[in-house]
Amino acid sequence: MSLQGGSGDRGEVASPTTGNAVSAGGNGVMSGESIRPVTVLSSQRLRLNPNKEHKPDNYEDLQLDFSPSIFSSLEKYLPPNLLGVPREDKVKFMREILLKYLPQGERNRAQKHREYRQKIISNYQPLHRELYTINPSTFFVPDFLQAITDNSEESFKSIVTEPSPGVFTFNMLQPRFCELLLSEVENFEKWVNEAKFRIMRPNTMNKYGAVLDDFGLETMLDKLMEGFIRPISKVYFPEVGGSTLDSHHGFVVEYGKDRDVELGFHVDDSEVTLNVCLGKQFSGGELYFRGTRCDKHVNTATHKEESFDYVHEPGKAVLHRGRHRHGARATTSGHRINLLLWCRSSVFREMKKYQKDFSSWCGECFREKTERQRSSIAATKLELLGRGEATT
Numbered sequence: 001m002s003l004q005g006g007s008g009d010r011g012e013v014a015s016p017t018t019g020n021a022v023s024a025g026g027n028g029v030m031s032g033e034s035i036r037p038v039t040v041l042s043s044q045r046l047r048l049n050p051n052k053e054h055k056p057d058n059y060e061d062l063q064l065d066f067s068p069s070i071f072s073s074l075e076k077y078l079p080p081n082l083l084g085v086p087r088e089d090k091v092k093f094m095r096e097i098l099l100k101y102l103p104q105g106e107r108n109r110a111q112k113h114r115e116y117r118q119k120i121i122s123n124y125q126p127l128h129r130e131l132y133t134i135n136p137s138t139f140f141v142p143d144f145l146q147a148i149t150d151n152s153e154e155s156f157k158s159i160v161t162e163p164s165p166g167v168f169t170f171n172m173l174q175p176r177f178c179e180l181l182l183s184e185v186e187n188f189e190k191w192v193n194e195a196k197f198r199i200m201r202p203n204t205m206n207k208y209g210a211v212l213d214d215f216g217l218e219t220m221l222d223k224l225m226e227g228f229i230r231p232i233s234k235v236y237f238p239e240v241g242g243s244t245l246d247s248h249h250g251f252v253v254e255y256g257k258d259r260d261v262e263l264g265f266h267v268d269d270s271e272v273t274l275n276v277c278l279g280k281q282f283s284g285g286e287l288y289f290r291g292t293r294c295d296k297h298v299n300t301a302t303h304k305e306e307s308f309d310y311v312h313e314p315g316k317a318v319l320h321r322g323r324h325r326h327g328a329r330a331t332t333s334g335h336r337i338n339l340l341l342w343c344r345s346s347v348f349r350e351m352k353k354y355q356k357d358f359s360s361w362c363g364e365c366f367r368e369k370t371e372r373q374r375s376s377i378a379a380t381k382l383e384l385l386g387r388g389e390a391t392t
């Protein structure tokens, strides 16, 4: 976890962690509501598929130890006989389930983070309100928008290039959008300095940069992921949950004089990462890739064909697996700011717990599997040959 190899050719890979995990948390009690005896059997199970017709209750006004939106989402999975019971009974049932999944420590951390965000959002005045709601025609370049609208493998192929296996690039953001976002980030940082507000950095590896989700851009970025990144990831990264991306961590990183200089060798806490350069003028800052690895193989050697350097261009996106080992070289002059969207799939993360063989995406698992198959074929051949000789 520790060493951040400068050149990224080998060495241990750091895995940046973030504080934004699951938006839930609390002090473990529901205040303000008396808890009625529940008419529910705890042996009842959630449905496998949601009831899409059901309109869930609103839980915003309750003091709950999980995010109200989790209750609204989970309600669609309640057994049919529970859909019509009083809201407090549904809360009790769902809370019991949620408690099994989110330990107290994590809930406390998530609650603190919710309060932190709330403090920013109620004090920070956005400069460009048009950034906070997605507007495809002003955000994206026409070719990208057309490809997403057509939503087919062919349409994506027409805009996407794959300069190295697993690294996909395409033009994505309009210069005007990049300018506005840069100016919004600058404005946010100005406010942070003036208010002497201590902000959380995007991850453990950055001293600079800002989490966009923390100052109001979460909903916009969620729409960006769902409507624009998930369709592409479904085609290019199906083996790591590309079609089921359901949460994200969105931030900007900043490099240059008085900022971070480079970024060490690491893997992201994401299934799929979108990295778009916003500008401004800079030299250096190339993104180097060194092959995709699972946890077990994260520190294994790089093979020649896995080495690839990418030169950032404003407005242009790079899409890669989070487990694709990478880092950023020093930005030697000017100022470089990139938008990062670490996209995650809860379904993939759950399934991963039960798997050992990741040969569909881990370069080393693939090599081991191929080697096993090769020697098994060789052994079978030898045995058949031996039998043949014995009978002649």
Ligand SMILES: O=C(O)CCC(=O)C(=O)O
Pocket: 253, 263, 268, 275, 287, 326, 327, 328, 338, 340
């Ligand atoms: O600076 C870059 O382009 C890479 C950033 C990155 O890999 C990250 O923040 O996870």
Ligand SMILES: [Fe+2]
Pocket: 266, 267, 268, 273, 326
């Ligand atoms: Fe990264």
